[in-house]
Amino acid sequence: MKKLVGLKRPVRTKPFPVWPVYDKLEQKALENTLKSNKWGCIDGNKVSEFEKKFANFHNAKFGICVNSGTKALEIALKALGIKSGDEVIVPAYTFIATAYAVAEVGATPVFVDIDNNSYNISPIEIEKAITKKTKAIIPVYFGGMPADMDSILKIAKKHNLFILEDAAQAHGSEYKGKKVGTIGDISIFSFQSSKNMTCGEGGIILTNNETLAKKCKSLVNCGRKEGEPWYMHYTLGGNSRLTEFQAAILLAQLTRVKKHNEIREKNAKLLTEKLKQIKGIEPLERDKNVTTNSYHLYIFKYKSKYFNGIPRDKFIKALNEEGIPASGGYIMPLTRQPAFNSKIGETADFSLRYSQIHLPACEQACKEAVWLPHYVLLGDKKDVEDIVEAIKKIQKHI
Numbered sequence: 001m002k003k004l005v006g007l008k009r010p011v012r013t014k015p016f017p018v019w020p021v022y023d024k025l026e027q028k029a030l031e032n033t034l035k036s037n038k039w040g041c042i043d044g045n046k047v048s049e050f051e052k053k054f055a056n057f058h059n060a061k062f063g064i065c066v067n068s069g070t071k072a073l074e075i076a077l078k079a080l081g082i083k084s085g086d087e088v089i090v091p092a093y094t095f096i097a098t099a100y101a102v103a104e105v106g107a108t109p110v111f112v113d114i115d116n117n118s119y120n121i122s123p124i125e126i127e128k129a130i131t132k133k134t135k136a137i138i139p140v141y142f143g144g145m146p147a148d149m150d151s152i153l154k155i156a157k158k159h160n161l162f163i164l165e166d167a168a169q170a171h172g173s174e175y176k177g178k179k180v181g182t183i184g185d186i187s188i189f190s191f192q193s194s195k196n197m198t199c200g201e202g203g204i205i206l207t208n209n210e211t212l213a214k215k216c217k218s219l220v221n222c223g224r225k226e227g228e229p230w231y232m233h234y235t236l237g238g239n240s241r242l243t244e245f246q247a248a249i250l251l252a253q254l255t256r257v258k259k260h261n262e263i264r265e266k267n268a269k270l271l272t273e274k275l276k277q278i279k280g281i282e283p284l285e286r287d288k289n290v291t292t293n294s295y296h297l298y299i300f301k302y303k304s305k306y307f308n309g310i311p312r313d314k315f316i317k318a319l320n321e322e323g324i325p326a327s328g329g330y331i332m333p334l335t336r337q338p339a340f341n342s343k344i345g346e347t348a349d350f351s352l353r354y355s356q357i358h359l360p361a362c363e364q365a366c367k368e369a370v371w372l373p374h375y376v377l378l379g380d381k382k383d384v385e386d387i388v389e390a391i392k393k394i395q396k397h398i
């Protein structure tokens with residue numbers, strides 16, 4: 001097939017760093033767990049060791065491992081007591097799990113627009129969406145960048161609302177010098193395979209609140225209570241436990257998070273400087289309070305008028321042909337997903353028809369965002385220069 005830019009040699013033939021990263025640490029940890037004959041967290045101590053270490057890394061008192069980030073959201077909401085009749089404010093530009101979990105506990109997700117500069121939930125829109133039924137806000141740290149938490153904390157305090165931080169993409173991110181995870185009441189992280197630290201699938205809940213931590217622990221483990229008989233069940237909870245193998249891998253992965261964040265921050269800074277010089281490419285703005293962005297995604301806006309009117313998706317295809325991994329991300333705001341619209345969806349039973357809600361900043365982001373995966377920032381200066389060169393080449397020749 002004919003290449004879009006028409007010049008034979010792609011800018012980049014060398015692959016970017018492969019993700020996930022592993023070495024002898026993971027190999028040894030897996031082998032040790034295998035040989036220990038303690039494969040489940042009921043028998044072994046890797047899960048509890050990881051819970052402590054990950055919580056400690058984020059300066060949280062309690063960590064509770066869960067078998068996915070989605071389940072972690074659901075359990076955190078249940079622990080907060082969110083139920084049918086309650087409303088929970090979520091951004092419409094996020095992975096479906098954020099809103100699915102709200103619906104799964106029987107509450108109503110209330111979708112609000114994002115801030116056009118950061119792609120994070122807009123505090124102004126949050127305030128407008130509050131009703132008597134609102135119980136919680138879920139700010140998503142999109143791409144790893146903490147949201148405007150000063151404003152969100154103020155709103156939550158004023159209206160007596162819980163904050164559940166969706167830090168699925170934000171391992172080690174910092175806001176005003178403080179790690180994310182305990183800025184609100186409770187938080188979740190994901191360890192799914194694309195995430196900045198991973199064990200294939202998995203998640204964790206963090207909190208400083210002992211009551212919430214105990215509730216979560218019980219909900220993850222069939223409604224049991226620590227120290228009580230095995231066949232006593234105090235609440236309706238399923239089995240959402242992580243395995244010892246997963247925790248063994250995560251313990252190894254955790255040793256690299258800080259270093260990886262530093263490398264990504266350094267490369268992202270250089271990339272932003274260079275991209276800002278290209279007409280039609282606008283990197284997302286960084287909130288002045290963001291100390292560390294984990295850069296799960298590096299995102300910039302693409303303005304087609306500076307690229308001869310070439311649509312965003314064609315630009316991304318050309319970028320891929322130049323050897324740069326990139327995607328357009330979410331294809332529509334969650335409000336337009338079939339799952340949230342009873343008329344077109346197969347599973348929705350909401351009386352609300354979300355697709356009638358117009359969220360202009362979310363719509364715009366779905367049209368003009370370009371996402372680069374975090375591992376393209378794990379290399380060196382040459383990798384960054386290749387991304388810039390590829391974009392310049394496309395602009396010149398497409």
Ligand SMILES: Cc1ncc(COP(=O)(O)O)c(C=O)c1O
Pocket residue numbers: 068069070071094095097098140166168169190191192201202203
């Ligand atoms: C913002 C956000 N929230 C929640 C999740 C759910 O995590 P998991 O895939 O581990 O269930 C994800 C994962 O992609 C996510 O990106």
